[in-house]
Amino acid sequence: MSVFEQIDRLLLTAAVVLVLVAGLLLLVRIWRGPSMLDRAISLDVIAALIIAGLGAKSAVALDSFYFPIMLVLAFLGFTGSVGIARFIAVRDRPVVTVPSRAKGRDAGETKEGPK
Secondary structure, three states: OOHHHHHHHHHHHHHHHHHHHHHHHHHHHHHHOOOHHHHHHHHHHHHHHHHHHHHHHHHHHOOOOOHHHHHHHHHHHHHHHHHHHHHHHHHOOOEEEEEOOOOOOOOEEEEEOOO
16 A cells, blocks of 8 residues: 555545544534524534535545435435424514504504514
8 A cells, every 4th residue: 555545544534533523522412402403503514424424435435326325415404404494483483562552551462473
């Protein structure tokens, strides 16, 4: 094995180790939260890490078989993130206070935001 092949193998091994460590840290973030948005972002980053892991696997094997799979995973990760963001936006809709002309106890009504 030449020096360049050894360096290449060492860098690919380091990349795989970093992807695994990042995956473990993201699992901790999903477990601890604290909000739904943190969990959603962590799931999106895990999809990116899976894509990076497949890229490292294809680089180690010198095979381009995983490229279409990586493309499909990227599309699914994007659509999943958009779906979760829309769910959170609908769930966390702010309450709008509409002033009225009535004086007294019911001076302002509260209504849900626009649909």
